[in-house]
Amino acid sequence: MDSKLSSASSKEEQSLSSGRKHGGWISFPFFIGMVGGFSLANAGIVGNLIVYLIREFNIKSINAAQIVNVVSGSTNLIPLVAAIVADSFFGSFSVAFASSCVALLGTIILFLTSTINSLKPNPCSNDSSIICKPPTGIQYTVLYISIVLISIGFGGSRFTAASLGANQFDKPEHQGTFFNWFFFTFYVASGVALTGVVYLEDNLGWALGFGICALATFVGTVVFLLGYRFYRVDELRGSAVLDLGRVFVASVRKWKCNLSSRVEDYYTNTTTSHDVMVQMLPPATLGKRFRFFNRAALITDADLQSDGSIKKSSWRLCTIQQVEDLKKIIGILPLWTSSIFLATPIAIQSSLTVLQALVMDRSLGSHFKIPPGSVLVIVLISTSIFLTIVDRVLLPGWHKVTGKSPMPLQRIGVGHVFNVLSMVVSALVESKRLKLAHRHVDMSVLWLFPQLVLVGIGEAFHFPGQVTFYYQQFPQSLRSTSTAMISMLIGIAFYLSTALIDQVRRSTHWLPDDINHGKVDNVYWMLVLFGGINFVYYLLCSAFYKYDNV
Template structure:
């Protein structure tokens, strides 16, 4: 994958005390193996969730897709909670193993629902999509409890592992190599879960499928605990968000104060070097007032008398960093929402298409998204080995995260356009053969191009966003930095759910029988929104300036 070999090449750096070495490449096998196990466990239930809801709980197709989007949103929002807990109280390691245990409890509940009569509705004699047997309130409660547990477990561990793994290295080049391997493992394990485990669920039994997920979860947890003596641990420093809130309060209280142009008038804490030769940056200048010293702010020993009255210059600059990056972050929401819409609707399309590949094999609808995952995995490796070195030779410098994300925007829009065209062909085929309400002769392979294109886009924008946030965020918010991309995905899934619900209520495009609807109109709408959002992104990227980030020989800094 990366250009650095995974070996003890001096990267087993010294952290903390001088008596023991922690971190570096020795931790890599434990963290990556943990990621693989937990991803197999999570992907095994999440990839086939829509089919599970329709088949086992007799929920209609659009409602099942909506529930799937809400659950996906939760798995992407919980990392923010996990990151705050990791940064403020427990540390990343504790959050990871606790989340793994919670995930295991949810999977055990799924296994019970698959094996114990009465914990799920009775099976229908006819097509489950037409079934009139509905779950009881108790059965719904058990279902939602299981979904909550597995969503918390998956969300709390996946991106926290990304941060903890990156924190094992001090060199940016090795961190970049780690992120490449992280995403390759994440996608590769999800591919296995979306094919092998989903096949077992569809063709053997749900109980066996959930049993495999449980074994993968247990194995990942054990491997993670075995590596505990090798990890470098960041000590929780209290909530970094409290520190940021203090800047806002202190600057408001001093809003009438005139800013000084003299460095000694600002409070730098223990950073003596900045006292000598550096003033606060000029962006968001009003926040600089929070660091101006007045009588009574500082005690004789140099410490702060009232934290909500004055802050260090570093606290002020940390908040400015968040303000600078928020516009870029917001542009990623409409980048992720179309992907969420496509992911759920593609499964419904697959259920209404010919899924036979040869005389003896029927492609599982829940495995459809494997084409996106495989494409992204392959592209991550090819980009690292060939595209980015070629880019540097042609342009004389490395590509930046913003450039990678921008290219991802273009592929994302292209995928939505292809989705609209394919759905129109599928619908025309239905009508021309008078097969409304039944499976269409059009092959499910027609859906592959749109999934491949969106997979290529993810290989550009997903790692680009994580690298950007990790490298640009303040040190005190490193865990929150990688979780920011998860938060984007979570909000995007909720937005996709809201958009689908809106068009379902206000139009006739999304009936329960999609053969009688107009899904292609839905894809055209999100394609147009993607074009508008891309324009917004270009403006944000043009105005953004990197802060102390090096790419090869290229150093980028924030201007005052």
């Protein structure tokens, strides 16, 4: 990545010297500074939130896992709403900056819950005669307000900033390099949080750890704001999402009309600079792909005034470009749905792994214990390492052998395989752990590392692959929404994981509050089965997909 960054940087500097004042690599450090601070804060809070809820708010383990899944789901669903607002109304910078301020407020309130005793219940005692009191209504309210603000803030800023950062570059290879470094910074900063910050929270106090998270959020917000004068801000073109709805409505209103074979019978609206680009497009409306929606751009007698000019009715007549935008979205949706259950096992595994770590031997030597929330850092470390290996070794090697770069869907497919392998290893390790636990022997937490390494390798393939795929294949008017699609499916996956865990608890005895008396290994085997079925579905979807804009 270093060679790519240096060569790309020199080209962008030449561009700047020739007179361009916005965009390019000069804006790069500000985005990296923002994502570094926000990733450290988010991981330092959410990564250890289960332990905080159990130890400080006296919430039972499975319930705490459910709450964290909802938090993670919300954090990953908010980006879609933020992206739609950014694309349609306020722009990426305004939405990202406003979200940053909300995140800062949320981290400050959470910090206060760790420092003010009246905002949390009294800690539980080892004395069984003392009742462990749950939080009061006010304590729950303050806690949930901080969690909601954190979910909205971090969710609304991360992927909106990613889209804004990619928009600073014109060449796809520069955009790809930006995404690689963006996610590399994300994983490294999150890894630092899940080791250093989580260790401070568990050993030196939650106030210190959450205080660092609040400071990191503040620094990230300031750095992002300082780079504003270097950013290239795209012009807003109205509600692109609303345009998709107009195409659907116009198609339904004209469902009885016969399609024409002449390009002249379709509306192009060449009056604006944006629509001049439409004339350069091939007459795709005459093709067989989703022909029903071609009617939205078909000019009928009802669309003409008495003098032969076209009536201005956006809910009855749409441009070719708007029709093609909707077709692209529909073509991508099957692949997007296949990725939901790619993320669901990872969401379930992240919660169960922390619960497993709590009942395992976490000692390293005689004086150090691994914090349970820090176990997940193995995913981040392995992802960071393999992102570098993929970028510097595997992708160039593939290009030398085949003469071309691997397509994003191929990278995503490899991620599917590693995800299923991780669930297999998780099931085998948990089965062994339960056998030892029944003999009152604690298994070392190091046995959890192989399954987490496999998840990390998989993420190094499918995470950047999915963001690149959506960014390249989505219409240009939905660039912020494109980068939020991966976040949205992760959010759905966390909500789905919460529903699955709840259903498993209702239907089986696999997940009691004390997992030593349960069958967590059966949960993992269930995920293996679902993951295998989902992989076959993904192969079918990718086989029928045709790339655009490549």
